[in-house]
Amino acid sequence: MTAILSLLNDYTFQTVALGSGLLGLISGVMGSFAVLRKQSLLGDGVSHSALPGVAIAFILLSSKNTEVLLLGALLSGLLATLFIITIVRHSRIKFDGALALVMSVFFGLGLVLLTYVQKIPNSNQAGLKRFIFGQASTLLSRDIFLMSICGFILLSLVVLFWKEFKLFTFDSDYAKSLGFSPKKLNLLLSLMIVLAIIIGLQTVGVILMSAMLITPAVAARQWTNKLWAMVFLSSCFGAVSGVVGTAASSMIPKLPTGPSIVVCISIIVIISILAAPGRGILHRMYRHRKNRLLYKLEGGQINVPTI
Amino acid sequence: MSKDIIDYAVEVEDLTVAYDAKPVLWEIDLKIPKGQLMAVVGPNGAGKTTLMKAMLGLLTPVTGAVRFMDKESKDIRFMKKHIGYVPQSGSVDWDFPATVFDVVLMGCYGKLGWIRRPRKADIELTYTVLKKVGMEDYALRQISQLSGGQQQRVFLARALAQEAEIYFMDEPFKGVDVQTEKAIILLLKEIKEQGKTVVVVHHDLQTVPDYFDWVTLINLRVVASGPVEEVFHEDNLQKTYKSTKTLLGSEV
Amino acid sequence: MSPQFEIQLIAVIVAVACSLPGVFLVLRKMSMMSDSITHTILLGIVLGFFMTHNLSSPILILGAALMGVITVWLTETLSRTRLLAEDAAIGIVFPLLFSIAIILITRYAGSVHLDTDSVLLGELAFAPFDRMIIGGVDIGAKAIYTTGILLLINVTAIIVFFKELEISAFDPILSALLGFSPALIHYGLMTCVSLTTVGAFQAVGSILVVAFMIGPPITAYLLTDSLKYMLLLSALIGAANAILGYQAAAFFDVSIAGSMAVMTGLTFLLVFIFAPHHGFVSTLRRRNQLKLEFAKMTFLFHIYNQEGNERNDCKASVDEIQTHSH
Incomplete structure (x- = not known):
């Protein structure tokens, strides 16, 4: 108990937990839209593709400021998205193939650039490598400030364009027939999702970022049939696992933060898929059993004749 | 031949559409009079859905123009106020977290435009149209928990909530039981009585004379278009349903 | 054999071995499954290491390959509940298994040399140091033999089961009706993919295995309409990427694996723009x-x-x- 109390008073912990919680909240909201648009894996692609942007930003501006590096990440993530869309639109290659190719090539380019950076005298590349695995413990209060601003912008946009996003995500042809340009909405929403991914890189790294996007949304979907409730729940799940994951990694020695957060959110999704009322697997099994029982009581045979 | 009807709801001029290398619609010239219930009939792959989508501006034609009541179809402001659309039912994600009420409310979004929220009047309208299609008891159901006929009614209600002048419906009777089909056609006739125009992509030739008063037969090109009693006969049907290849070949 | 030549030989073998099963992944629209498997095999390796406490034990390879198949099975079981979309299932399973692997490594294997960096990013430059010595005679780098066996397995499997793989990729229902169990073929292919990934990651790192597996097949897909030619072309393109990538890496003195991935991207870009029929x-x-x-x-x-x-x-x-x- 005292351990928890002293942890709560620890400044570093407060910063890191706040950052992870914020990240969970933002990615929970944006992830809901990514999942509903069947673009779950785009997050994986974008986060891997951000690596060369980080390296190039460092090489060109020789600054290790998070803002500068993240700007590079944002640009290269967007460029990768653009490549994927172009390949799919102008050839017979399907989305999954284009995604796998672009993301691995960009990641490869990132590695090439990192090895190049290593050779630049007086440059310690440790600050760059943290983007691969993420290092929540390096979060500073100015990083939190940056995250809060991005988060605020994203959330306001979601509130402002709620009706449009809902319509577009559900039925983009119909949205067009009502006079809402799907092209503009697609661009705006994709941009917002990419931004959410980029601000999470520092905390959980390129490999695990996709989980932060997908998992809370899938968990939330199990509990409700309403979009607003799903988005709200998803952001709660994200925030809670961000904080709990950070706490666990501070209390247990040698437990890395990023993976710890991912395990937390995965536990939530497993519980949700199993136990969600009316939809979960346990409920399904219960209903199945009840039906059989009813059938038996009414004197029928359990084995329904097969045709 | 009487050409007294001056008021056209939709005029299609010279419309040609192609998907990559494949021509789908050739030189469509079509006039749909106001206040009619019209069927678009033709064999599979004749371009019925494409015609509808091209009229709605959902895809870009190679050439041609579409006018609604003398307005170009590119006038988005006019479109979203006056055109209602019921897409083919398979086209959405049924597991989307939306209730019947949510989906029907979407019909009001066009009138609202960007950013503005639905008002009380919109919500009332939603309940009114739900009642009209007999789905008011299902308002809070998630859409995947409906039967095919019920899903179709919901999409019909969504179009009704648009309070449009012209309705486009892509096979509203697909996967629907006889009872719902009758209910839907009654509703469409009621809409027509209010002076509105309804265009329906239709499959079942037998019911055309019963349901519709205007018909367009297409197979890549318009074979015939006019009142059912004048146009819908054996000759035209044979022309429509004979193979697409010979049709194109004989013409060129 | 000079080390440079050995490195290139290994790279070519790996590239060809990866591109062959990759063709079927692309045609079955399962490209992202390779991304998933390349991450989760890490857990198999870690668990295998805990059992044997020996980094060079074949159990590690077996464990990793098994974990690849388990990944596929978990993902499909999850998406079969129809509570979530298939791509979301992939995105949930692999980060979890990968996280568990990372946690296990940092907590329990810290004292031993099991470097996550080398698993994920690979280091081809060190491959020639590990020699294969039989009866006191040095007969080349070990990796040549391990990856060579892998290539042999893949080539044999594809020649023997070509017809079955073709039909099940094209029309799984027809293949079931004709008596070829799609599940059996599917898991057979996935075992191939896992084994290949395990064999290849030591050389190029697990993330870049994706570039080797998916890049050449989708490049070839733009050049041909025949499955046989697609297999041949993928192998050729993969080999070319490997050699060109190595040369570029040697010239600029950068990461070999990364450079090969970049080369994969470049050849794709060229073909994408200029391919005779399907190009831009x-x-x-x-x-x-x-x-x-x-x-x-x-x-x-x-x-x-x-x-x-x-x-x-x-x-x-x-x-x-x-x-x-x-």
């Missing part, structure tokens, strides 16, 4: 040609209609007068 340029040109043809056709139609009208001219003008006078 030829598609654009075809579209323009189509437009021109439409214009010609439309013109012809007009002439035809005009001719038809001439005969009915009198009638038409009578009608016209009538309508106008109304």
